[in-house]
Amino acid sequence: MVEVGTLIWRSHKQTIDVVVMNDVDVSTGIFQMNKFVHVWMHHDAETTRYTCDCSMYGILINVNDADEVCCHIRFLKEHVEANIHSLFNSDSDTLKTAIGVMLKRSIASIGQPVVKLDQHKLNHKFSVFSDDQIASVIVTLEKNRFVCTNGECRALKSHKRKAVSLDDSASLCQHLRTLNQNKAPWKEFVTELLEDDNTNIPVTDVPEEPLHCKIVSNDIEH
Ligand SMILES: [Zn+2]
Ligand SMILES: [Zn+2]
Numbered sequence: 399m400v401e402v403g404t405l406i407w408r409s410h411k412q413t414i415d416v417v418v419m420n421d422v423d424v425s426t427g428i429f430q431m432n433k434f435v436h437v438w439m440h441h442d443a444e445t446t447r448y449t450c451d452c453s454m455y456g457i458l459i460n461v462n463d464a465d466e467v468c469c470h471i472r473f474l475k476e477h478v479e480a481n482i483h484s485l486f487n488s489d490s491d492t493l494k495t496a497i498g499v500m501l502k503r504s505i506a507s508i509g510q511p512v513v514k515l516d517q518h519k520l521n522h523k524f525s526v527f528s529d530d531q532i533a534s535v536i537v538t539l540e541k542n543r544f545v546c547t548n549g550e551c552r553a554l555k556s557h558k559r560k561a562v563s564l565d566d567s568a569s570l571c572q573h574l575r576t577l578n579q580n581k582a583p584w585k586e587f588v589t590e591l592l593e594d595d596n597t598n599i600p601v602t603d604v605p606e607e608p609l610h611c612k613i614v615s616n617d618i619e620h
Pocket of ligand 2: 572
């Protein structure tokens with residue numbers, strides 16, 4: 399996790415912290431470079447309680463003490479919890495270990511509505527804020543199409559759209575709406591994919607503008 403993993407702090411409030419990190423395959427225990435989970439730390443005066451949206455936590459919460467078994471919560475308890483105070487206070491210079499350096503990097507994009515998580519060539523993953531700016535969900539961008547993985551959004555059928563038609567779409571889920579309002583983290587990947595998808599268009603006809611959306615979506619007028 400410390401050497402190759404992703405750990406990104408999404409929200410930091412007095413009673414809640416939310417971080418996103420790599421998932422681990424529940425059956426093989428293999429670290430997953432391009433799958434991510436959100437972990438919540440709920441603070442009260444005395445203690446911190448954890449919840450995680452990984453499948454391991456979902457399975458174990460009903461039969462066991464999931465706090466002790468979910469590897470994400472174990473990692474945060476063992477390596478992060480004791481450093482939170484230093485991390486968010488002026489003594490963060492004391493964090494000089496490998497974990498400390500990782501933690502300092504993890505808070506760089508705190509509060510940003512859309513954060514890219516993957517290092518994959520084609521299959522992109524973003525952590526996108528919900529409207530409360532505390533919770534985040536994973537949205538995938540693959541073959542020029544966004545899919546929000548949140549269960550409620552899926553149920554409402556507002557979770558799946560071509561990236562090029564976000565602007566024209568009235569019934570977006572809150573996360574796709576947020577993506578539409580924050581194009582900077584993703585627009586370069588859509589351009590790549592559009593060029594790949596339009597192999598029948600001569601290269602010289604492809605405009606240089608990054609979001610040449612209208613080429614594929616302007617047939618409404620005709
Ligand atoms: Zn977990
Ligand atoms: Zn959504």
